[in-house]
Amino acid sequence: MENSKSNLPLLEHKALAMRIDAMRATTQAASGHPTSCLSAADMVAALFFYALRYDYKNPKNPKNDRFILSKGHAIPIVYAALHQLGVITEELLLSLRDFDSPLEGHPTPRFAYNEAATGSLGQGLAIGLGMALNAKHDNLPYRTFVMMGDGELAEGSVWEAAELASHAKADNLIGLVDANRLGQSDEALHAHHVQRYAQKFEAFGFKTWVIDGHNMQAIVDALTQAMATTGQPSMIIAKTFKGYGLEGVQDSPGFHGKPFSKDELPTRIAELKTRFAAAAAYKPAGTFAPPQPASATLKKMAEPVIDITKDQRASEFTVGAKLSTRKAFGYALQALGKASEAVFTLDADVKNSTYTEFFAKQFPDRFIQCFIAEQNMVGVSTGLALRGKIPFAATFACFLTRAHDQIRMAGIGRVPLRLSGSHVGVSIGQDGPSQMGLEDIGMMRSIPDSVVLWPSDGVSAYKLVGQMAGYDQGISYMKTTRADTPVLYAPHVTFPIGGCKILRSSDADRACIITAGITVHEALAAYEMLKKQGILVAVVDLYSIKPLDEKTIRQVAVAVGKKVVTVEDHYPEGGLGEAVAATLVGEQVCLRRLAVTQIPHSGSPERLLAWAGINADGIVQAVKALL
Amino acid sequence: MENSKSNLPLLEHKALAMRIDAMRATTQAASGHPTSCLSAADMVAALFFYALRYDYKNPKNPKNDRFILSKGHAIPIVYAALHQLGVITEELLLSLRDFDSPLEGHPTPRFAYNEAATGSLGQGLAIGLGMALNAKHDNLPYRTFVMMGDGELAEGSVWEAAELASHAKADNLIGLVDANRLGQSDEALHAHHVQRYAQKFEAFGFKTWVIDGHNMQAIVDALTQAMATTGQPSMIIAKTFKGYGLEGVQDSPGFHGKPFSKDELPTRIAELKTRFAAAAAYKPAGTFAPPQPASATLKKMAEPVIDITKDQRASEFTVGAKLSTRKAFGYALQALGKASEAVFTLDADVKNSTYTEFFAKQFPDRFIQCFIAEQNMVGVSTGLALRGKIPFAATFACFLTRAHDQIRMAGIGRVPLRLSGSHVGVSIGQDGPSQMGLEDIGMMRSIPDSVVLWPSDGVSAYKLVGQMAGYDQGISYMKTTRADTPVLYAPHVTFPIGGCKILRSSDADRACIITAGITVHEALAAYEMLKKQGILVAVVDLYSIKPLDEKTIRQVAVAVGKKVVTVEDHYPEGGLGEAVAATLVGEQVCLRRLAVTQIPHSGSPERLLAWAGINADGIVQAVKALL
Secondary structure, X not given: OOOOOOOHHHHHHHHHHHHXXXXXXXXXXXXXXXXXXXXXXXXXXXXXXXXXXXXXXXXXXXXXXXXXXOOHHHHHHHHHHHHHOOOXXXXXXXXXXXXXXXXXXXXXXXXXXXXXXXXXXXXXXXXXXXXXXXXXXXXXXXXXXXXEEOHHHHOHHHHHHHHHHHHOOOOOEEEEEXXXXXXXXXXXXXXXXXXXXXXXXXXXXOEEEEEEOOOHHHHHHHHHHHHOOOOOOEEEEEEOOOOOOOOOOOOOOOOOOOOOOOOOHHHHHHHHHHHOHHHHHOOOOOOOOOXXXXXXXXXOOOOOOOOHHHOOOHHHHOOOOEEEHHHHHHHHHHHXXXXXXXXXXXXXXXXXXXXXXXXXXXXXHHEXXXXXXXXXXXXXXXXXXXXXXXXXXXXXXXXXXXXXXXXXXXXXXXXXXXXXXXXXXXXXXXXXXXXXXXXXXXXXXXXXXXXXXXXXXXXXXXXXXXXXXXXXXXXXXXXXXXXXXXXOOOXXXXXXXXXXXXXXXXXXOOOEEEEOOOHHHHHHHHHHHHHHOOOOOEEEEOOEEEOOOHHHHHHHHHHOOOEEEEEOOOOOOOOHHHHHHHHHHHHOOEEEEEOOOOOOOOOOHHHHHHHOOOOHHHHHHHHHHHO | OOOOXXXXXXXXXXXXXXXXXXXXXXXXXXXXXXXXXXXXXXXXXXXXXXXXXXXXXXXXXXOOOEEEEOOHHHHHHHHHHHHHOOXXXXXXXXXXXXXXXXXOOOOOOOOOOOOOOOOOOOOHHHHHHHHHHHHHHHOOOOOEEEEEXXXXXXXXXXXXXXXXXXXXXXXXXXXXXXXXXXXOOOEOOOOOOOHHHHHHHHHOOOEXXXXXXXXXXXXXXXXXXXXXXXXXXXXXXXXOOOOOXXXXXXXXXXXXXXXXXXXXXXXXXXHXXXXXXXXXXXXXXXXXXXXXXXXXXXXXXXXXXXXXXXXXXXXXXXXXXXXXHHHHHHHHHHHHHHHOOOEEEEEOOOHHHHOOHHHHHHOHHHEEEOOOOHHHHHHHHHHHHHXXXXXXXXXXXXXXXXXXXXXXXXXXXXXXXXXXXXXXXXXXXXXXXXXXEOOHHHHHHOOOOOXXXXXXXXXXXXXXXXXXXXXXXXXXXXXXXXXXXEOOOOOOOOXXXXXXXXXXXXXXXXXXXXXXXXXXXXXXXHHHXXXXXXXXXXXXXXXXXXXXXHHHHHHHHHHOOOEEEEEOOOOOOOOHHHXXXXXXXXXXXXXXXXXXXXXXXXXXXXXXXXXXXXXXXXXXXXHHHHO
């Protein structure tokens, strides 16, 4: 196929220069993956000097084509391309992997041209799909390119992304596989039988090309055809060689993550120049002018602000009325969707349990049914958030563990994901332990800059959804409960992130109970039981577990005589009790931490709360044992 | 295809009886998923009354065929089959989901006939593959059957298992897909275009059948052919109807997880008996005699006991010699492999980093290269462990987050997984945050009955691997470090799970430093620096973070005047410092917790340890600030 705009000699010339740059940078760093760069170089050259329509003055230009390097360890070849484009200076290139350099060992947002943090393999396609779906929704003409290695195709997350990309007919998503045969320690699954990868992508609904990844004409042709493909996503499977061009290195095991020594480097560079003599000799006619983004009209999105008193179901938020926090979450999401077109919702086939169905019904074009594929749900959310959307992703809390690595990487990427996990704790009852979220606080707290919220009633849940929409410094997470619980708060009460509410207190308090979620109601019942016995206690609703209102918690603990009971429908490790313990450790506090300390099983919610010792009776006992 | 042994009228009769039993049990429980049972009933009847060779007196008989219900929410149909086989009494059947019943809402090991804990979807095929590989290795003739729903085929973990099953030519693994079209909240990805699922499994190397899942002859034929298939795994894709047989329910949305009311039940049972009149009228000639397990010789496995003084590399364990804990882990694994044929090792293409390569080279038939697919690595480990093997699975610690849900489910299944995560903390250096394990302590501590170990030197690492091999009450996890560190301990020192080592102490100590892993060496350097300034401190190597030696920690803290510094190359949340804080909270301790509090980036290990404030200088500062 002919393509008048591609200049093959220039592309080959640039690929050679990029190979040399990537080798120089990794040698200077004395670490990194030059051989993984050498296999990818020709395709990356074709992307940057032929396919990508990109405003290099502004990497955040929403009209730019997007390029995600899913095989993040090969990032020096991208830095080399940007060096050849004049974006990266010689000095910056050679600062690769230095403590003070934004050019890290794997891509992170510390360098603005990195589209996403990658380095945990198999995650790029989902992120790219999120960006592609954003373009579809906003009617933007940018394309999203994702380059993967063959090794990472073993990750199931790739196939989750593939199936949804095909289902969504994401023809603006173009994948490339750098099938260089060699993983870190062994051959990849199908070695150089690259047709096998193509068969898989075809079965998953992709249009595919199998090409020689070192034949520039073949690369340009495949890209050209992929860019013209409609109705389905594209995948270019390129047979390549790791360490391509270097005698004794090319296609040989044992060279993964091994830079060349300073002594060896000049010889190796000379070898490449001899091997690719025509490319070395080529003189570009002038400065390369990159294709510019296609023109498009950008949509203006309103701020996502909600007001519970104006909600269509405001009457359900009357103090004392019964309403589950998951349903209040669903109401608030629907209101957010109305407030701003930037709000998207994703769910993993449980929308009638998480109550994202309210949003889904009213805004079907901004609801993404991710089927039962939580990793991909988080990856697509990441892609949407990186393109400026405000995605909320929800499933059962326990199933978010499935996406722990994607959440971890979004944390590293400083992506403002909004996540919600429903059906937390033993209080879900008969379905049993496989469905109970009991480790989510620990998982979510461990993400830097994360916010972890656990509302106890409909009003706080609703208002905290509004807070999450406004929080853009990291991941925010809300736990919701299955059961209907009484509304505790009046609609005017505010719930800032990092706050807590003192629900009961007096000068005569002899202890305090600190809890969140469903056990707030158990604590209030315990309060009444203790009061009847002449024992007054403070009760704190710690709806914001991270950040934690350390000052108030300390004040309350001291005020009641340093006797504290924490209660949580969660395992002890990493949970509310440990967070409180870490806060109070210097205060000589007598602390009893009530939590779920054994593997639960099926049973009624009441029976299970009693079994775990976190119901009103258990709390009363714990308080009395402290006094 | 003809099969003389199958008795179709009996199978149809049993399927009807099972449908009725599953409906009765879920109605009695007032919760559960009868409609998901109705779609699967015919296949489950064919499995239990035709295909499975099983000694129902002894579910743990190692020669039994294995059956894993990956779509765990349909477990009542299996209980119904076992009721029809006389294994489950009427009383037990109707105790489904009661607090005191072993028949939980989703399968758990509290009922011995449940092969594995399921209920988090998409995990059964990997577990079944582990069991199939066990049979291959031990030359046992049992087959492993796995039934999945169509909804769970969206989970990437299914495709990870599929690719390895095909790669391993696991022809003793037979999957069945109950493609009943309807997920919980929406149609499954391919609705009733079931050929699409078959195309995918074919591309992944399976022999497939697409059948009518309510045609008993078709089911029996496909099973018969699958059982005769050699050289590749089998997948039977059955088009079925959710709620099959019930007017207004069959193939209708809105009936997921909805049992019939007590009032409606008799009418619905009568309806089934009318609809399947021939099956209802059939009178079995006598008691069904289940096919018995094929005969086989069981291998006897030795106990996995190792002795560091007899290791071929014993000389490397000299105090002061440099040896990374990951390499010591690799040495110990190799020795374990020699000690017992029960020991298997699994890795996700980083065997030259985790040093499982020593084992892999010597025992290739017990090494499973899982490629870059951590979920499947843990699932296969679960299957092996459930068949009595002692599998160790290793990858970078950060990538174990990918398998968090599989680890969670193995915890619920009380499976003695042995896991190891290498390259923990910022001390890995230039590769950057995507490769740094900084949340693994929190993740692993939150699994009930788990053991979390973090050795600081080669001797403790080696000996703790031996401890892990002997621990069978839950998951055990060892963190290992990339860098070479000096050997601290003599070979005769013992390292019990739940212990710690006081490395420095005197009567004049004014504070103590509690740490583990690489920062033990920083703490020892800090000790020397402080000593030169006339300040004596105790230093504790808390190699067992869970269980934690609370008594010793409290004693040391009190002895030094309640001034404690914890140090960890890990995020604060859920980590060593919080575990110590929770232990010491009642003691009025002044506690400084040093940890990695921000997202790290690339840089030299030394620079990063300094940046995080967890090097010797940082520790000295923290100690002095306490005094």
